[in-house]
Amino acid sequence: MKKTLFSLLLLASAVAYGQELPAASPAASFKQRVGLTDVEVSYARPSMRGRKIFGGLVPYDALWRTGANQSTLITFSTSVVFCGVSLPAGKYSLMTIPSAKNWTIILNQSTDLWGIEGYSESNDVARIPVVPNRMDSSVETMTLEMGEITLDKAVLTMKWENTQVSMPLEVSTHEHAMNNIEKAIDEKPEDARVYRNAASYLNSVGKDNELALGFAERSVQLSPENWYSHYLYAQLLRKNGKEKEAVVAAELALKLGKEDSGKKDQPFSYEDNIKAFLKEKKN
DSSP states (O other), X not given: OHHHHHHHHHHHHHHHTTOOOOOSSOEEEEEEEETTEEEXXXXXXXXXXXXXXXXXXXXXXXXXXXSSSSOOEEEESSOEEETTEEEOSEEEEEEEEOOSSOEEEEEESOOSOBTTBTOOGGGEEEEEEEOOEEXXXXXEEEEEEEESOOSSEEEEEEEEEEEEXXXXXXXXXXXXXXXXXXXXXXXXXXXXXXXXXXXXXXXXXXXXXXXXXXXXXXXXXXXXXXXXXXXXXXXXXXXXXXXXXXXXXXXXHHHHHHHHHHHTTSOOTTHHHHHHHHHTOOO
């Protein structure tokens, strides 16, 4: 506590005199969207500087702030499944207990800690065992990064020295998307774009083809001159086994698209796509 107070006094003094100095462990942060979920991470990045890290500077089998200075923070804009544990949306401290063969990942509700000072296990919302991986190359500066990103999954990775720890993340993107579609339709029931966007999303993820067809049909009804609505309608008609109707819709999309581009005195960029669709005619 005394050390923390002294550090804060030094910081206040430096600020008061406009004395900006480089930090040994500079602050870093990033935001990554996974599907419809925003994940934010903020932490301080210590470097090796010739020191042994795990089992040395960072002792084994002891609580670690997973960085330097203030506790590392992670924020989820929606509910998530983090390392297999379901969590509500919110901000959490990310701590770990490293060991030679196994690590424990900890998420804690206290988000204003200096390192681990004031930490209480009673505020933990998750304690998750994970197995670290040894890397062939060495990472000088501790790094947290988000990768392997899909519509509903990603992996948060910690790399430092020769150690890599992966923390998988899952989100309910489709559920959130369908809720957003329902809300948009309630708010703008006569807007063709709402139905077109809904149909386009379902078409792209290959879900609920019959529902998507209904959305596409409604978008055509509300915007009969929009070539893309007809092309989307054609794709979903084919997916629902309505080949003759799909060909008619695609031919109309091609006609409307060429007419629209002609008015603008420019080539129709989707002409080849629609012609290829027509050549794929299924009996």
